[in-house]
Structure formats: C-alpha cells, structure tokens
Amino acid sequence: MSKPLLTLLAAACALALPALAHSRQVTLTAQLKNYGGDGAYLAAYLTDAKGAYVRTLWVAGGKAKYHKHLSDWSRLSAGDAKRLDGVSGASVGAGRALKVRAELADALIDAGYEIRIDAAAEDMRDSPSEIRVPLSAANAGKPQAGKQYIQSLTFQLE
Amino acid sequence: MGWKAIHRWLGLTIGTLAVVLGISGAILAVDPVQQAWQAPAAPDGLPVATLVERVTRTVTGAEEIRHLPSGAIVVFSFDGDQPQASYVDPADGRVLGAWQPSALPRWVKNLHRSLLLGDAGRWVAAGTALAMGLICVSALVLLLRRMGGWQRLAARVRGSLAQRIHVVAGRVVLAVLCLSSLTALTMSASTLGLVALDAGPEPDVASAVPAVSALSGLSALSALSAANGPTGQMALPSAQLVLLKSLTVQDLRKLNFPAAADPKDTWKVATRQGQGWIDRYSGQTLAWQDATLAQRIDDWALVLHTGEGAWLWAVVLALVGASVLLFWLSGVVMWWQARRLAPHITGNCPLAQADVLIFVASEGGSTWGFAQTLQDALSQGGHRVHTSALEEFQTLAATQQVFVLAATYGEGQAPAHASHALEIIARLSPGATPVPVTVLGFGDRQFPAFCAFAQALEKTLRGQGWPALLPLECIHQQSGQQFARWGEALAQALGEGLVLAHVPRVPTTTALTLSVRQDYPGADGKGGKGGKGWQRGQTTAILRFTWPAQGLAARLRGHGLAHFDAGDLVGIVTPGSAVPRFYSLASGWQDGFLEICVRQTPGGLCSTHLMGLQPGDFVAAFIRTNPGFALPRTRRPVVLIGAGTGVAPLAGFIRRNDRHSPMHLYFGGRDPARDFFFGPEIQRWLGEGRLATLQTVFSRVPDGGGYVQDALRRDAERLRDWVTQGAIVRVCGGRAMAQGVAEALDVVLAPLQLSVSQLKAKERYAEDVF
Numbered sequence: 048m049s050k051p052l053l054t055l056l057a058a059a060c061a062l063a064l065p066a067l068a069h070s071r072q073v074t075l076t077a078q079l080k081n082y083g084g085d086g087a088y089l090a091a092y093l094t095d096a097k098g099a100y101v102r103t104l105w106v107a108g109g110k111a112k113y114h115k116h117l118s119d120w121s122r123l124s125a126g127d128a129k130r131l132d133g134v135s136g137a138s139v140g141a142g143r144a145l146k147v148r149a150e151l152a153d154a155l156i157d158a159g160y161e162i163r164i165d166a167a168a169e170d171m172r173d174s175p176s177e178i179r180v181p182l183s184a185a186n187a188g189k190p191q192a193g194k195q196y197i198q199s200l201t202f203q204l205e
Numbered sequence: 206m207g208w209k210a211i212h213r214w215l216g217l218t219i220g221t222l223a224v225v226l227g228i229s230g231a232i233l234a235v236d237p238v239q240q241a242w243q244a245p246a247a248p249d250g251l252p253v254a255t256l257v258e259r260v261t262r263t264v265t266g267a268e269e270i271r272h273l274p275s276g277a278i279v280v281f282s283f284d285g286d287q288p289q290a291s292y293v294d295p296a297d298g299r300v301l302g303a304w305q306p307s308a309l310p311r312w313v314k315n316l317h318r319s320l321l322l323g324d325a326g327r328w329v330a331a332g333t334a335l336a337m338g339l340i341c342v343s344a345l346v347l348l349l350r351r352m353g354g355w356q357r358l359a360a361r362v363r364g365s366l367a368q369r370i371h372v373v374a375g376r377v378v379l380a381v382l383c384l385s386s387l388t389a390l391t392m393s394a395s396t397l398g399l400v401a402l403d404a405g406p407e408p409d410v411a412s413a414v415p416a417v418s419a420l421s422g423l424s425a426l427s428a429l430s431a432a433n434g435p436t437g438q439m440a441l442p443s444a445q446l447v448l449l450k451s452l453t454v455q456d457l458r459k460l461n462f463p464a465a466a467d468p469k470d471t472w473k474v475a476t477r478q479g480q481g482w483i484d485r486y487s488g489q490t491l492a493w494q495d496a497t498l499a500q501r502i503d504d505w506a507l508v509l510h511t512g513e514g515a516w517l518w519a520v521v522l523a524l525v526g527a528s529v530l531l532f533w534l535s536g537v538v539m540w541w542q543a544r545r546l547a548p549h550i551t552g553n554c555p556l557a558q559a560d561v562l563i564f565v566a567s568e569g570g571s572t573w574g575f576a577q578t579l580q581d582a583l584s585q586g587g588h589r590v591h592t593s594a595l596e597e598f599q600t601l602a603a604t605q606q607v608f609v610l611a612a613t614y615g616e617g618q619a620p621a622h623a624s625h626a627l628e629i630i631a632r633l634s635p636g637a638t639p640v641p642v643t644v645l646g647f648g649d650r651q652f653p654a655f656c657a658f659a660q661a662l663e664k665t666l667r668g669q670g671w672p673a674l675l676p677l678e679c680i681h682q683q684s685g686q687q688f689a690r691w692g693e694a695l696a697q698a699l700g701e702g703l704v705l706a707h708v709p710r711v712p713t714t715t716a717l718t719l720s721v722r723q724d725y726p727g728a729d730g731k732g733g734k735g736g737k738g739w740q741r742g743q744t745t746a747i748l749r750f751t752w753p754a755q756g757l758a759a760r761l762r763g764h765g766l767a768h769f770d771a772g773d774l775v776g777i778v779t780p781g782s783a784v785p786r787f788y789s790l791a792s793g794w795q796d797g798f799l800e801i802c803v804r805q806t807p808g809g810l811c812s813t814h815l816m817g818l819q820p821g822d823f824v825a826a827f828i829r830t831n832p833g834f835a836l837p838r839t840r841r842p843v844v845l846i847g848a849g850t851g852v853a854p855l856a857g858f859i860r861r862n863d864r865h866s867p868m869h870l871y872f873g874g875r876d877p878a879r880d881f882f883f884g885p886e887i888q889r890w891l892g893e894g895r896l897a898t899l900q901t902v903f904s905r906v907p908d909g910g911g912y913v914q915d916a917l918r919r920d921a922e923r924l925r926d927w928v929t930q931g932a933i934v935r936v937c938g939g940r941a942m943a944q945g946v947a948e949a950l951d952v953v954l955a956p957l958q959l960s961v962s963q964l965k966a967k968e969r970y971a972e973d974v975f
Contacts, residue, residue: 085311098469109324112395112402118461118473125406170306172269172281172290176464195288 071156072205073182075104075147077164078198079139084168086138087196088113090120091147093182096159099123103130104162105147108138116167119175141168156204157183166196207624208350212343217540219336220533222320226333227529229317230385232309234512234523237275239308241516246276247295247454253474254450257443257460259298264291268464272457274514279304295454324397331393338386344375345383350618360968367538374528374535381525388510395503402500404479408492411469412485441488448483448490452476477504550577550592552584559591560603566595566611566623566658571683571709572647576610578707582692586701595623598630600640606674606699607642609662617657627665635671642671645691646679649833650972655679674698681974682787683709709785714778714825715766717750717799719818725880745804745850746816747791747882750824752799767828768794771857772835772935772973775801778825779814786811787829789937789973791853791883793861799826802853802882834935834971840866842897842932844924846946848873848913849880851938854973856883858935862895869898869927871920873913873942875905913942914949921953928954934964937973947972 079087088108093101100123106114115121124130139145159181166177178193178200180186190199247256260267260280269281270293278293280300290304307314312321319326351372352358362372394400440463443449449460449472456476463470463485471491472483479495496504512519550573556562561583565576580590589603600607612620619626644666646659656679663677675698680687685707692705725745755765769775770793776785786809788801803815818824836843836858843866845855852872862868870887874880881901890896900920902910910916917924928934936946947961954960964970 083311085315098467110396111398115403115407122407122409125409172288176467194283194286 069153070150071153073149073151074203074205075149075162076144076201076203077139077147077193078144078200079141079196080198081142082168082171082196084141084171086140087166087168088117088138089145089177089196090114090117090124090165091145092120092124092163092165093151093155094123094161094163098161100127101155101160103127103134104149105145106131106135107145109135113167113169116173117165117175118173119163120165151182155182162200162202164193164197164200166193168196208343208346212340212347213536213540215336215340215343216533216536219333220340220529220536222329222333223337223340224530224533225320226317226330226337227526229313229526231523231526232313233317234519234526235309236307237512237514237519238516238523240273240275240277245294245296245301247272247278249453249455251295251454252450253452253454253457253460254443254446256295256298256454256457257449259295260293261443263298263300264289264293266465268462270457270460272454272459274508275516276514278454318396327393327397331390331397334386334389334393338383338390341379341383341386344379348372348375348379367535367542371532371535371539374531378525378528381521382529384509385522385525388506391503391506392510395499400499400503402497402503404494404497404500408482408494410471410482410491412463412471412491413487414468415486440485446472446483446488448474448481477501550580552580552590553593554584554589554591556591556593557601558603559589559601560605561588561590562600562604562607563590563592564595564598564607564609565592566609566620566626567647572610572612574709575645575647575680575683575688575707578688578705579608579610579692582703582705586699586703595619595626596629598626599633600636604640607640607671609642609644609659609666610647611644611656611659611662612647613654613656613658617654617661619658627661630662630665631669633669635669639671641674642666643674643695644677646677647683648679648681650681650974655681685709714776714827715752716823717752717766717826719748719820719822719824720751720798721749721820722818723747723749725882744816745802745880745882747800747802747853748815748818749792750799750801750826751797766799766826767830769799769828769830770794770835771861772854773831774829775799776827776829777811777815778827779811780825781810785827789831789851789854789975791857791860793857796857796860800853800857802850804850831973833968834973836933836935838864839933840864842866842927842930843868844871844927844932844934845869846871846913846917846934846936846938848938848942849875850882851936851942851973851975852882854937855935856886859887859890859896862890865894867897867927868895869923870896870900871913871916872899872901873916873938874901874903876909877901877903877906912945913938914945917946917949917953924950924953925957928957928959928964932969934970935973936971938975940974943972943974 075091077089077091086108088106090106091104093104095101103120103124106117106120108114162180162182163176164178165173165175167173172195174193174195177195178191178197180191180200180202182202184204187202187204190201192199256270256278260270264280264282266283266285267280268283271279271281273279278295280291280293282289282291292301292304293299294301315321318330320329322329349355349358352360352362358376362369362376395402452474456478457474458477459475461473463472471485474481474483477496479493481493482491483489484491508514509518510522512522563576563580565572567573576592580592583590595609595611598609611623618624644659644663646656646663648656648659659677659679663673667673675691675694678687678691678694680691688707689705692703695705696703723746725747752766769790771790773790774787775790776787778785788803790799791802792798792800803812805816806812815824834854843858845858845868847853847855847870852870855870859868859870872881872887874882877884881903887896887899891899900916902913902916904912924932934950936943938946950961954964961970
C-alpha cells in the first residue's frame with residue numbers, strides 16, 4: 048500500500064492531446080523519516096513561477112476529514128474541483144517511501160515551476176510546504192531533505 | 206425476536222469486541238487526565254494578540270500556537286532546522302518543556318478505533334458501537350421491565366450475584382455507555398466520510414504585498430515586528446491585528462503564523478466558532494468561515510467521547526469503559542446459569558396423542574423442574590403427557606386435562622417467553638365441550654405482586670369459560686412441600702394415586718458442625734397453666750453451628766458455604782430426603798457462627814433429625830439468600846414483629862445493630878417460662894442499646910397481653926410515629942400470625958392514609974412466613 052504507482056493520463060489528456068508528443072515522464076520518490084507516528088498524509092502538487100497552484104500530482108491519505116491539515120495544498124487547490132480525481136491513495140507509513148509517476152509537458156521544465164509537498168500526521172505537527180523543489184533539469188536526480196517528515200525527495204526526468 | 210434475545214445475543218457475540226473497545230478506551234482516558242496537570246491554563250479573557258506577543262518574545266521561529274483541549278498552550282517552532290514543540294506559560298510566554306502528543310503508544314488508539322485493521326477495522330468498530338447502542342436500548346427496556354417502571358428504578362435489585370452486578374452496574378452507567386456509543390457513531394460518520402464537516406473549500410486568500418513607500422510610516426515598528434517578510438517589507442506586529450485582539454485564548458484552537466519564506470502568506474486562526482485569515486501587512490481580516498453545525502456536533506462528540514479537556518469526565522469514561530468487561534462477564538455467567546436451568550423435559554409424548562397437556566411459563570427455569578415432576582407422576586399413572594411452553598397454549602381433540610404452571614416476573618409480569626400468552630389465550634375459545642384448565646402459580650411473597658401473572662391467567666381462563674379441576678394455588682419460594690400438598694388434592698380430584706415428590710436441584714452442601722444447643726422443653730404433659738394446646742414432646746431448640754475453614758482458592762471456585770446475613774435462609778438436607786427444609790438465620794457470617802431456631806414438628810423428618818443432633822454432629826447445609834427480607838443499612842426506626850421461632854432472624858438483626866439504629870421488637874410467645882427464645886440475649890441487647898424498646902406478649906398466661914397483634918393495636922400511637930419517620934417493618938412467624946399483624950397494622954396506619962401493601966411496595970415492609 049505504501050508505494051502506489053500511478054500513471055497520470057487523465058490530467059495530461061485534459062491539457063491537450065497534441066502536447067502529448069512533447070511531454071515527459073516525471074517520477075517522484077519521497078522517502079519518509081521514522082517520525083514515530085501513524086501514517087502520514089502527503090499532498091504533492093505543482094505551482095507556477097508566481098506560486099499559483101497548477102495541479103495536484105498525488106494525495107496520500109484518503110480521509111477528507113483530515114485534508115485540511117495539508118493546509119497549503121488545501122487552500123491553493125480549493126478552486127480545483129477535480130483535485131483528487133484519480134490521484135489519491137493510502138497514507139504513507141513512517142519510514143516508508145512514496146513513488147509517484149506523472150506526465151508533465153516539456154514546457155514546464157526549467158520554467159520556474161515548483162514541486163511542493165505538504166505533510167501531516169495525526170496528533171503531530173502539520174507541515175505545509177514540507178518541501179519545495181524547483182522543477183529544473185539540473186535538480187533531477189538530486190535528493191533533497193524536507194523539514195519534518197521527508198528524509199529525501201528525488202525526482203527523475205525520463 | 207424480543208428485546209431479551211437481542212440483548213443476550215448481541216452481548217454474547219459483539220460484546221466481546223465491545224470489551225476490547227471498552228478496555229482500550231479506558232486506557233486512552235489516561236491522556237486527558239495526565240494532560241490536565243501538564244501545563245497551566247490561560248487566564249480568563251486573555252486576548253490571542255497578547256499571547257502571540259509573549260510567545261514571539263520567548264520562542265524564535267514560532268510557526269503555530271495550539272490551545273489544547275486540556276487548556277495548555279503549545280508552540281511549534283523551528284530552531285534552525287530542528288522542529289520544536291514546547292509547552293508555554295500563557296501568563297508570560299515562558300517555555301515550560303517539550304510537548305508530547307500522548308503518553309500512550311499509538312497502537313492503543315488504533316486498537317480502539319480500528320482494531321489495528323485499518324479502514325475495515327473502522328467499519329467493524331463503528332458496527333460495534335451501533336451494536337452497543339442497541340444493547341443499551343434493550344438494556345433500558347429490560348431494566349424497566351425488571352424493576353417495574355421508572356418509579357421503581359432505584360429499588361433494591363434481587364437475584365443471583367451475577368444478576369445483581371449486571372443490573373446495579375447497568376443502572377449506574379447505562380446512560381454514559383449509551384452516550385459513548387452515540388458519540389462513537391458520530392465520530393465514525395465523519396471519519397468514514399459519511400458526513401462532511403468542512404464549510405466548503407477554503408477561500409483563496411493572500412497577503413497583499415505593499416509597495417515599500419506605503420510602509421515607510423510603519424518603519425518605526427520594525428523593531429517590534431517578529432514576522433518580517435523576506436523582501437524587507439514590514440509586517441504588522443500581532444498586537445495590531447484587530448481579529449487577534451478581539452479573540453480570547455479560551456476560544457482559540459490553533460493559530461498559524463505567516464510563513465517567513467512566503468511574502469503572500471497570511472495569518473490563519475481557528476477557533477471554536479470558525480476560522481479566519483488575516484493579511485500580514487494590513488492586519489485586515491481577509492476571510493472568515495463559520496464552523497458548520499456538523500463540525501460543532503463533531504467537536505462536542507469528541508469531548509464527550511474522549512474526555513479531552515475535561516479530566517473528571519475522562520475518569521468517568523474510563524470507569525464506564527472498564528465496566529464493559531464487568532457486564533460481559535456477568536452477562537456470560539447469567540446466560541450460563543439460564544442455560545443450565547433450561548428446560549429439557551424427558552418422556553414427552555407428541556402433542557396430538559397426549560391426553561394431558563402441561564404448559565409452562567418460567568423465568569429462571571425452575572418451574573420446568575416442577576413440570577417434569579408432574580409429567581412423570583401423571584405418566585406413571587398411565588397418562589400420555591405433553592409438556593411445552595405457555596406460548597404454545599392450545600387444546601386438541603385428544604386433550605382431557607390441561608395444567609398451566611406459571612411463574613411471575615418482576616411487577617406481576619409474564620416471564621419473557623410467555624409475554625404474549627395472555628393475548629393468545631384471550632383469543633382462544635374453549636369450544637362446546639371445554640376441558641378443565643388448572644393453574645398453578647409460582648412466586649415469592651417478598652415481591653409485591655405475588656403470583657400476579659398466575660392470577661391474571663386464572664381470571665382470563667375463567668372469563669373465557671374454561672372450567673378448572675382445582676382452584677388456583679400459589680406456591681411460595683418453590684416449596685416442595687406445598688407442591689406435594691397440591692399433588693394430594695390433584696390425586697383426589699382425579700381419583701388416582703398420584704404422588705408429587707419434587708426433587709429440586711440441591712446446591713452443593715457444606716457439612717456444618719453443631720457446637721452449642723439450647724433446649725426449650727415445651728409442654729410437659731401435666732396440663733396446668735396454658736397446657737391444653739401443647740403437645741407432648743413438642744420441644745424447640747436454638748442450634749448453633751460452625752462451618753469448616755475454607756481456603757481462598759475454594760471460595761473463588763464457588764465451593765464452601767456462601768456468605769450470609771441474618772434473615773437469609775439455610776437449607777438443611779436430611780439424610781434420606783432430597784427435599785431441603787429452609788430455616789431463617791439468626792446470625793450473620795460476621796458473627797462467626799450459624800444459628801437457627803428449630804421447633805419439632807410432629808413427624809417432621811428434618812426437625813426430628815435436627816433435634817437429634819448432639820454437639821459435634823454434622824449436618825449438610827447450603828445458603829439461600831433472602832434479599833427481600835434482609836435489613837438494609839439504615840438509621841431509620843426498625844419495627845421487628847415476631848412470634849415463636851419467628852423471632853430468630855429478628856434476633857440476628859438486633860445482634861448486628863452496631864450502629865444502634867432505633868429497633869423496636871414485638872415478641873409474641875405462649876409462656877415466658879417456656880418459649881421466650883433468645884430471652885436473656887434480648888434483655889442484654891436492650892441494656893446495650895442495640896434494641897430500643899421491647900414489647901412481649903404471651904398468649905397462654907393470665908394477663909400475658911394476648912397476641913402480638915393486640916400489642917400492636919395498643920401501641921398504635923407510637924407505631925404511627927415511627928412509620929411517619931420512615932420506619933422499616935419486618936414480620937416473621939406463621940402465616941396466620943403474619944396475616945393478623947398485617948390486618949392490625951392496616952387499622953393502625955389508616956389515619957396516616959397508609960397501608961401495609963403501600964409499605965410493601967416501597968420495600969419498607971417484608972414478611973418471612975412459614
């Protein structure tokens with residue numbers, strides 16, 4: 048359950064079929080620390096150069112009751128009625144890793160876009176913007192540490 | 206399926222899961238209690254703005270302030286890269302120590318809400334809560350039925366130890382258990398996504414980053430500002446945020462500081478009432494969302510279910526949670542006891558071929574034993590007999606005789622399985638050639654409605670036109686002797702030889718050793734004073750026994766003599782007879798001896814056996830409680846009325862009156878020289894203050910005062926006084942004497958608009974008759 052693998056087609060199709068030829072596959076791997084709590088809720092999403100929400104890549108943790116604890120994502124994505132469509136799964140246990148695969152248009156790389164992850168665990172401290180990584184070719188393959196829950200976040204471009 | 210079946214089967218099956226949830230819930234209550242004295246609470250009326258100001262002075266990199274349900278303030282911050290969480294004193298912002306979310310391992314909570322089975326387990330736990338709710342509702346129905354309505358809910362509970370534990374504890378915690386189930390369902394509904402708590406999506410708000418020039422006027426405040434934006438613009442200090450000034454810490458749940466790295470981030474505050482967003486530069490409230498009704502209900506459910514922020518309530522919840530185990534254990538024992546007593550009639554003839562039908566309504570199961578005895582006796586006489594439960598009541602072509610053996614439950618109700626029997630019978634027509642239907646009632650005179658169900662049956666049957674072979678007879682306390690006498694009448698009516706030797710299941714007996722006997726010789730046959738009613742050799746003796754030492758292990762296994770109080774009964778099993786005789790106890794376990802007063806009845810097997818005992822001899826005995834007659838702890842006046850050997854339990858009450866409650870004894874005998882039982886002790890207790898007043902009357906001596914009821918009539922004034930003070934009355938003696946006393950007291954109490962039956966209903970009047 049901890050390593051849900053997905054192919055994000057629906058969103059990519061929505062962007063426009065011709066763009067498909069110019070899209071790249073991105074694989075995110077978030078390794079969690081042993082923070083000693085219940086499974087973490089994680090929201091991975093994309094923001095543009097102005098910090099505006101673009102789309103949700105993955106939400107781990109299925110109880111809508113707790114989604115407000117992913118507060119940045121919850122606020123920024125409020126206008127996206129389909130933010131959870133096909134991109135949600137179970138929460139991620141402490142010490143486990145989350146692997147997410149997504150299709151992104153070529154134009155998004157090295158254009159000021161950021162991958163952001165909000166994290167929260169029950170009875171523990173919420174961590175909005177647990178980690179923010181610029182979506183640049185240079186950053187690909189370089190592990191980065193989060194603030195509280197994420198040991199390392201790596202993304203690979205294919 | 207009736208309420209009883211619902212209660213029993215849900216309890217026995219899903220009850221096991223409820224035990225797990227109850228115990229884990231009780232453990233979880235540790236947290237609110239522990240947190241209650243972890244950190245000081247905020248003073249009343251403290252504005253949130255002031256708290257923020259104090260916190261920013263003492264904690265660097267504060268990100269979030271939480272006001273815990275316990276009242277404590279926790280601040281989340283970053284010290285460089287290290288996340289910190291500390292308790293803070295709201296009075297001065299002082300850091301008090303590190304915060305720990307819970308003193309318990311995580312799995313306890315997960316066991317409680319999902320049985321460690323994830324989402325599937327949450328559904329199971331929610332189902333268990335639903336079942337628990339049903340168990341509670343059925344429990345209330347059964348409780349009201351058992352006790353005889355709301356008014357009698359607080360009355361004394363009778364029955365076996367397991368039944369008493371179940372009912373007494375149930376009376377206390379039922380409401381809380383019900384509430385816990387309901388709140389569990391509320392919480393499950395929101396967690397499982399059946400109810401949405403949020404007030405729609407959060408508003409898209411951002412702090413409006415001002416041009417540098419617009420802020421120049423505020424530059425003087427920069428020293429105070431703890432949340433400068435990264436671009437150098439001046440954020441407004443918390444003390445100037447209007448919303449935070451207007452909110453008090455009491456209402457606060459959570460306050461998030463604007464992130465240092467994000468110039469457009471806002472303050473976000475959550476309170477009981479809702480949540481708001483504040484511009485970090487202008488201090489304006491950008492948006493406010495009221496908490497939804499669903500959210501408020503969920504908040505309340507959380508407090509009621511967990512005791513968060515209400516440690517006394519948490520203690521109550523812990524006890525109630527643990528009590529689930531008690532209910533389950535006592536419930537299993539009750540079920541097991543009922544199962545053991547469940548009817549299994551042997552030699553039953555098919556209904557259609559039977560000429561005699563026996564219908565049984567039994568609560569505890571003992572009436573089935575009597576039915577079996579009757580069935581065996583009739584079968585031996587050549588009858589084809591069919592026995593079944595009363596709800597099967599009917600007559601067929603082959604039927605010649607019908608017997609109904611009916612016990613009564615609670616306030617004169619039918620035993621549960623026969624609850625519709627009266628309606629069924631009321632709809633049946635006896636036909637052109639009705640067969641006789643004879644009713645035999647079983648009950649206990651301690652209960653206000655003695656054999657009321659049997660009487661209702663009798664009335665309905667006669668109303669429908671069924672004849673009877675014998676008039677209604679009511680058997681008191683499963684008396685085998687009374688049953689045998691009814692059998693004699695039956696044999697005569699049928700014109701057949703028939704003996705009803707009922708052998709009840711006798712409990713395990715203990716060998717008691719006679720230590721002392723005190724003899725009252727009775728009549729000497731010389732005639733003389735008051736002699737003519739006395740029979741030769743009709744002697745009486747007070748017998749004092751001791752019981753063998755019993756190890757704790759034996760007691761836990763249920764072996765050995767049960768604990769007893771004065772007024773309880775001892776069953777004596779005589780060699781050669783399986784039917785025990787019962788005697789009222791004149792002592793309690795605390796006294797260290799077991800004392801009874803035995804009168805030789807002519808030809809009486811048991812009394813002859815007892816009268817023949819010499820010190821050192823053994824007798825087989827067991828205890829049967831007599832809870833309706835035992836004396837409650839009281840400081841109210843106690844009126845004790847006894848005649849002859851009936852003084853025995855009353856003497857036991859006085860002997861243990863260490864609190865010196867005002868006890869008044871009316872003793873009726875025949876001759877002070879011969880049958881003033883316990884005379885010297887009674888005189889001594891009078892001197893010690895254990896007994897307040899003593900009235901003795903002796904019927905067979907000149908100027909003896911007549912009968913005890915005469916003494917009551919003479920003392921009418923005083924008796925009315927005591928009854929007005931709430932007196933408790935206990936009467937022990939022969940049936941005729943008890944009836945005479947009740948009649949006399951009805952006359953005495955008439956001016957108070959009171960009667961013996963009213964006192965009985967209030968459990969202030971009880972009789973032990975033989």
